[in-house]
Amino acid sequence: MVSAPAPAAAPARAGTWSRDRRSPAKSAALHLTLIAASIVSVFPVAWLVLTSLKPRTVIETASVAPIDHPTLANYTQVLGETRFLTWAANAVIVSLITAVLGVLLSATTGYAVSRFRFPGFRSVMWMLLITQMFPVAILIVPIYNLMAGLGLINQFPSLVIAYLTSTVPFCAWMMKGYFDTVPVTIDEAGRVDGLTPFGTFWRLILPLAKPGLAVAAFYSFITAWAEVAYATAFMTGDDKYTLAVGLSQFVGQHKAEWGLLTASSVLIAIPAAAVFLLVQRHLVTGLTAGATKA
Amino acid sequence: MTADVVVTRRAAPRSGARRLLSRHWYAWAMIAPVVVVTLVLVGYPLVRGIYLSLTDATEGNMGRTIGMNVIPSTYEFVGLKNYTDILTSSEFLGRLTWTIVWTVVCVALHVGIGLGLALLLNRPMRLRSFYRILLVLPWAVPAFVSAFIWRYLLNGEFGVVNAMLRAAGFAGVSWLDDPFWAKVSVIACNVWLGVPFMMLALLGGLQAIPRELYEAAEVDGASPWQRFRHITVPGLRPVSSTVVLLGTIWTFNQFPVIYLLTRGGPGGSTEILVTYAYRQAFEGIRNYSGSAAWGMVILALLVVLAAVYKRALRQQGEAW
Numbered sequence: 001m002v003s004a005p006a007p008a009a010a011p012a013r014a015g016t017w018s019r020d021r022r023s024p025a026k027s028a029a030l031h032l033t034l035i036a037a038s039i040v041s042v043f044p045v046a047w048l049v050l051t052s053l054k055p056r057t058v059i060e061t062a063s064v065a066p067i068d069h070p071t072l073a074n075y076t077q078v079l080g081e082t083r084f085l086t087w088a089a090n091a092v093i094v095s096l097i098t099a100v101l102g103v104l105l106s107a108t109t110g111y112a113v114s115r116f117r118f119p120g121f122r123s124v125m126w127m128l129l130i131t132q133m134f135p136v137a138i139l140i141v142p143i144y145n146l147m148a149g150l151g152l153i154n155q156f157p158s159l160v161i162a163y164l165t166s167t168v169p170f171c172a173w174m175m176k177g178y179f180d181t182v183p184v185t186i187d188e189a190g191r192v193d194g195l196t197p198f199g200t201f202w203r204l205i206l207p208l209a210k211p212g213l214a215v216a217a218f219y220s221f222i223t224a225w226a227e228v229a230y231a232t233a234f235m236t237g238d239d240k241y242t243l244a245v246g247l248s249q250f251v252g253q254h255k256a257e258w259g260l261l262t263a264s265s266v267l268i269a270i271p272a273a274a275v276f277l278l279v280q281r282h283l284v285t286g287l288t289a290g291a292t293k294a
Numbered sequence: 295m296t297a298d299v300v301v302t303r304r305a306a307p308r309s310g311a312r313r314l315l316s317r318h319w320y321a322w323a324m325i326a327p328v329v330v331v332t333l334v335l336v337g338y339p340l341v342r343g344i345y346l347s348l349t350d351a352t353e354g355n356m357g358r359t360i361g362m363n364v365i366p367s368t369y370e371f372v373g374l375k376n377y378t379d380i381l382t383s384s385e386f387l388g389r390l391t392w393t394i395v396w397t398v399v400c401v402a403l404h405v406g407i408g409l410g411l412a413l414l415l416n417r418p419m420r421l422r423s424f425y426r427i428l429l430v431l432p433w434a435v436p437a438f439v440s441a442f443i444w445r446y447l448l449n450g451e452f453g454v455v456n457a458m459l460r461a462a463g464f465a466g467v468s469w470l471d472d473p474f475w476a477k478v479s480v481i482a483c484n485v486w487l488g489v490p491f492m493m494l495a496l497l498g499g500l501q502a503i504p505r506e507l508y509e510a511a512e513v514d515g516a517s518p519w520q521r522f523r524h525i526t527v528p529g530l531r532p533v534s535s536t537v538v539l540l541g542t543i544w545t546f547n548q549f550p551v552i553y554l555l556t557r558g559g560p561g562g563s564t565e566i567l568v569t570y571a572y573r574q575a576f577e578g579i580r581n582y583s584g585s586a587a588w589g590m591v592i593l594a595l596l597v598v599l600a601a602v603y604k605r606a607l608r609q610q611g612e613a614w
Contacts, residue, residue, distance in 0.1 A: 022417075027419070030414060030417070030419065031419070031420075031421075033414060034411075034414055034415075034425045034429075037411055037425075037429060038425055038428040038429060040486070041428055041429050041431050041432055041486070041490070042428050042431055044432075044440070044443045044444065044447055044486065045431060045432075045435060045443070047443075047447065047454055048443050048446070051446065059452065060451075060452050061452060063452075063457060064454060064457045064458055064461055105327045105328060105331055106327070106328050108323075108324035108325070108327065109324060109325045109327065109328040109329075111324060112320075112321045112324035112325045113325070116318070116320075116321040116324075118317075118318040118321040118322065119314060119318060120322070120325075121321075124325055124328075124329065127329075127332055128328075129600055129604075130596075130597065130600055131332060131336050132543070133543050133547075133596045133599070133600060134336070134593070134596075135546070135547035135549070135567075135568045135589075135592055135596070136547065136549050136568060136572060137567070137568045137571035137572055137585065137588060137589040137592055138340070138343060138589035138590070138592060138593050139336065139339045139340065139343065139589075140572065140575065140585075140589075141343060141346060141575045141582050141585050141586045141589065142338075142339035142340070142342040142343040142346060142586065143339045144575070145342070145346070145356065145582065146338075146339060146342070149357075161335060164331065164335055165332075165335045165336050165339075168328055168331050168332065168335075169328070169332065172328050196320070197320040197321075197324075198320060198323075198324075201324070222436070225436065226436040226437055226438050226439075226550070228438050228549060228550040228553060228554065229549050229550075229553070229572055232576070233572075233575075233576045243438075244436075244438040244550070247438065247439075247442060248442075248554065251442070251445065258446060261442055261446065262446065265439045265442055265443060268436060268439055269434075269435045269436070269439050272434060272435065272436055272439075273431065273434035273435055276430075276433070276434035277427060277430060277431075277434055280430055280433070280434070280494065281494075
């Protein structure tokens with residue numbers, strides 16, 4: 001610590017908070033707490049990475065050694081002998097279509113509920129709130145039966161349709177929050193210059209809201225990407241599995257291929273975590289934008 | 295005279311409707327895509343689900359197509375039988391109680407730990423953004439991957455948690471095979487998973503509170519606890535009301551953690567309402583009608599939750 005501890009008697013009237021006001025003991029406690037929390041937070045992921053590098057024989061012994069006979073065998077097996085890459089491609093296709101459709105369909109609604117008070121406004125807000133709360137148990141049976149009737153079971157469109165039921169209201173809700181943060185004066189300026197409400201939205205607001213759209217799209221993408229229940233019920237052939245379903249094949253009821261499971265988890269978690277950590281600030285703002293403004 | 299009045303009175307709503315349309319048509323046109331999609335993709339299945347919940351449809355009597363053969367449905371309308379069965383079953387109270395315990399414990403721990411860490415991170419100090427990145431990590435990992443990680447960590451035979459316990463001289467715990475410890479396990483996994491979001495959201499809320507308020511309170515001689523109680527808590531309310539609702543819904547409906555970590559077991563001890571309804575429909579003899587009825591019961595619970603939440607919002611002066 002470079003900074004000297006503040007004299008205990010000094011009145012607390014400094015304009016800015018600084019390290020100087022914290023005693024060494026408090027400072028140590030603060031850092032120790034954060035270090036402990038960080039360990040709890042990182043350990044499972046770190047252990048996953050370490051385990052994925054161990055051969056099967058070592059994994060299935062109760063060993064606490066972080067590194068033991070390191071090998072890339074699990075990775076070569078996952079990439080070469082399983083359908084991991086097919087599942088990853090399936091998950092990307094389904095999630096991408098879901099995200100794009102979700103944002104396209106919901107952008108104007110987000111704007112309308114942010115700017116206009118019209119008859120039916122309350123019903124639309126209610127609809128958006130309630131449909132977001134729908135758990136998987138409510139719609140899955142009827143949608144499954146409908147898709148079976150249409151012959152879409154084990155087809156990607158059935159999953160996209162199922163995911164749109166939750167991503168469309170979700171995107172609209174998030175975008176309302178984002179549009180709320182765009183100053184209304186911009187709309188007014190556009191209207192004064194003779195733009196219609198659609199023109200204002202399209203030419204002025206939408207370009208400003210690109211970050212909000214991107215966050216909504218990203219959110220829908222990861223929602224669809226990590227979805228388990230619909231994918232498990234709808235995708236019956238192992239060439240159509242998404243990652244969430246495929247991975248559970250590695251740890252079935254009778255056999256458990258922990259090497260395959262850990263290696264594929266690392267392959268999924270590392271890129272996901274990298275992208276996520278880059279955009280996480282925007283994610284939280286996106287979800288709470290409307291709230292912090294109020 | 296009277297005729298005139300009648301005519302104007304009859305004309306009034308029509309011109310009123312036209313005025314409404316000309317004033318609001320663009321708003322209605324803008325919401326049209328979502329309304330149409332929701333009615334088709336959510337409304338229709340919902341209505342069908344309500345209907346199914348009033349029948350005795352199962353895998354056996356549901357119409358289906360096998361190759362060229364179309365087998366017609368033979369299920370019948372049974373009224374409220376599925377609902378009375380649920381409400382009188384021994385499963386219902388047990389599942390409901392555990393779901394509520396699960397939701398309350400998880401959300402309380404999310405908010406408590408998240409707020410604690412947010413308060414710590416909201417101070418000027420060294421390595422702040424480094425800690426932040428480490429602490430956000432669990433949120434960055436997809437939930438299904440996390441569930442698999444924890445299933446491995448908590449494995450009774452060679453999981454590292456038991457290995458460490460044994461190395462420290464304790465006996466191992468059969469985390470996922472004992473009803474009590476399985477409950478602890480799913481809560482631990484979900485808390486690990488959910489704290490980062492709470493922490494970040496509340497940190498954002500903390501940073502939005504004007505610093506002058508704290509300085510003024512200090513000048514007035516307020517204790518740290520008083521400052522927390524009268525500045526931090528009210529200042530966080532706009533953010534916390536949103537994230538607590540989101541967290542409650544997410545936890546109540548948390549499917550992957552329970553389904554992938556314990557499959558609801560052992561002996562149904564960790565089964566929440568959502569996973570129970572799902573397994574009824576898609577495991578064993580598929581009981582579509584029973585599952586649909588469970589779904590409706592869950593929906594009713596959530597609507598009550600939303601109504602309570604909306605009332606709370608209104609008390610804070612939110613517009614709608």
